[in-house]
Amino acid sequence: MQKRKTFDSNQIMYRADELMKAASNRYKITVQVANRAKRRRYEDFDNIEDPMMKPPIRAIIEMSDELTQPEIIGD
Numbered sequence: 001m002q003k004r005k006t007f008d009s010n011q012i013m014y015r016a017d018e019l020m021k022a023a024s025n026r027y028k029i030t031v032q033v034a035n036r037a038k039r040r041r042y043e044d045f046d047n048i049e050d051p052m053m054k055p056p057i058r059a060i061i062e063m064s065d066e067l068t069q070p071e072i073i074g075d
Contacts, residue, residue, distance in 0.1 A: 012057055016064075018068070022067055034056070034059075037056040040055045
């Protein structure tokens with residue numbers, strides 16, 4: 001039986017809040033998160049890397065990491 005990973009909902013909320021604060025337009029950042037989640041859903045459809053992490057949560061984590069760690073984005 002696969003062990004279920006737990007996610008800290010406070011951490012996810014904090015990261016989402018940081019994204020909202022950094023954005024100039026809340027609607028745009030919401031749409032960007034949704035588009036990234038949708039794209040990741042189809043890209044990773046066959047990848048069963050972490051089935052417990054939903055695409056929107058993964059998109060929020062990735063985007064907040066890009067915000068706080070710009071060196072992970074390659075030119």
